[in-house]
Amino acid sequence: xxxxxxxxxxxDVASLVHLFYSKVRKNEVLAPIFSKHIKDHEWxxxxxxxxxxxxxxxxxxxxxxxxxxxxxxxxxxAESYKIEPTHFGIWLQLWIESVDELFQGEIATQAKxxxxxxxxxxxxxxxxxxxxxxx
Numbered sequence: 001x002x003x004x005x006x007x008x009x010x011x012d013v014a015s016l017v018h019l020f021y022s023k024v025r026k027n028e029v030l031a032p033i034f035s036k037h038i039k040d041h042e043w044x045x046x047x048x049x050x051x052x053x054x055x056x057x058x059x060x061x062x063x064x065x066x067x068x069x070x071x072x073x074x075x076x077x078a079e080s081y082k083i084e085p086t087h088f089g090i091w092l093q094l095w096i097e098s099v100d101e102l103f104q105g106e107i108a109t110q111a112k113x114x115x116x117x118x119x120x121x122x123x124x125x126x127x128x129x130x131x132x133x134x135x
Contacts, residue, residue: 004102004105004108005105006108007058010051012103013058015102016102017050020098021043021050023094023098024091025043029087030087030090030091030094033075033079036078036079037078049064053068058110068122072122073125076126076129076130081130081131083123089119092115095112095115096112096115099112
C-alpha cells in the first residue's frame with residue numbers, strides 16, 4: 001500500500017466511487033440486481049449522488065440529499081425480499097478492495113469503517129421493514 005495517496009477532496013471520492021461501481025457492475029451476484037434498478041444511462045447520475053453521499057460522510061459537508069434506507073427498502077421489496085447479508089458482504093468487500101487499491105491514511109480507514117457500519121444498518125433496516133412472512 002505504500003505510495004498511495006490520502007483521500008483529500010471530491011475528485012478523490014469520485015475516483016473511488018467510480019472504481020467501486022465498476023466492480024459492482026461486473027460482479028456476478030450484485031450486477032443483476034443493480035442493473036435492474038439503475039439503467040445504463042442513469043449511472044453517471046448515480047455515481048454523482050454517491051460521490052455526494054461519501055463526500056458528505058467523509059468531509060462532513062452537507063452535499064447529499066436523499067434516503068439510502070428508503071431506497072434499499074424499495075429495492076428489497078422489488079427483489080421479493082431476497083437480498084441477504086451475503087449481498088452486503090460482497091458490497092463491503094468490493095468497497096474495501098477499491099479503497100485499498102487507491103488510497104491509504106485516516107480518511108481511507110474512515111471510509112472503510114463507515115461502510116462496515118452502513119452495510120449492517122442498511123440490512124437491518126430492510127429486514128425490519130419486511131412483511132413478517134419474509135422474516
